[in-house]
Amino acid sequence: MSPDFGDMGDHQTSNMPSKTKSPQKQLSHYDASGAARMVDVSAKQSTRRTATASAFVELSPAVLAALPQNPKGNPLEVARFAGIQAAKRTSELIPMCHPLPLTHVDIEAAVVSNGVSIRATAATTAQTGVEMEALTAATIAALTVYDMTKALDKSIVIRSIQLEKKSGGKSGDYKRGK
Numbered sequence: 122m123s124p125d126f127g128d129m130g131d132h133q134t135s136n137m138p139s140k141t142k143s144p145q146k147q148l149s150h151y152d153a154s155g156a157a158r159m160v161d162v163s164a165k166q167s168t169r170r171t172a173t174a175s176a177f178v179e180l181s182p183a184v185l186a187a188l189p190q191n192p193k194g195n196p197l198e199v200a201r202f203a204g205i206q207a208a209k210r211t212s213e214l215i216p217m218c219h220p221l222p223l224t225h226v227d228i229e230a231a232v233v234s235n236g237v238s239i240r241a242t243a244a245t246t247a248q249t250g251v252e253m254e255a256l257t258a259a260t261i262a263a264l265t266v267y268d269m270t271k272a273l274d275k276s277i278v279i280r281s282i283q284l285e286k287k288s289g290g291k292s293g294d295y296k297r298g299k
Contacts, residue, residue: 204262
């Protein structure tokens with residue numbers, strides 16, 4: 122019996138590129154036969170690239186009130202360190218990611234009315250972007266907040282992991298709309 126994950130979308134739709142040419146953009150991590158591959162970026166120009174991602178950790182009022190007394194240490198500071206470390210190790214976690222020389226990583230974690238808001242920014246001068254590094258940093262920072270507070274509540278929810286903005290590269294700048 123398979124687990125019930127609720128409505129996870131249309132399972133009939135494939136993310137694999139079709140073998141026929143279409144006017145839509147093709148996914149870059151597939152070759153002509155549909156096999157996954159690491160994109161060759163060796164011919165691309167190295168440029169400054171930045172990306173910012175965010176995540177949200179929904180916490181109960183009781184957990185929020187207990188944050189300053191956490192016996193494991195300050196969850197927001199530990200999450201900040203974890204996010205920085207995660208950004209630096211993204212290519213070890215995501216199979217088709219290129220290892221990048223990161224020039225900057227910043228994690229901001231702030232207590233808000235119903236949880237912890239996380240914002241991760243990564244920068245490099247390289248041949249490919251840092252979106253995955255920023256997304257990985259935000260995700261691991263959120264998971265660290267969960268780890269630091271799970272003894273108080275197992276119903277913590279991590280949500281809204283998303284790219285907020287990016288700059289540089291062939292595809293240009295992007296900023297999430299409101």
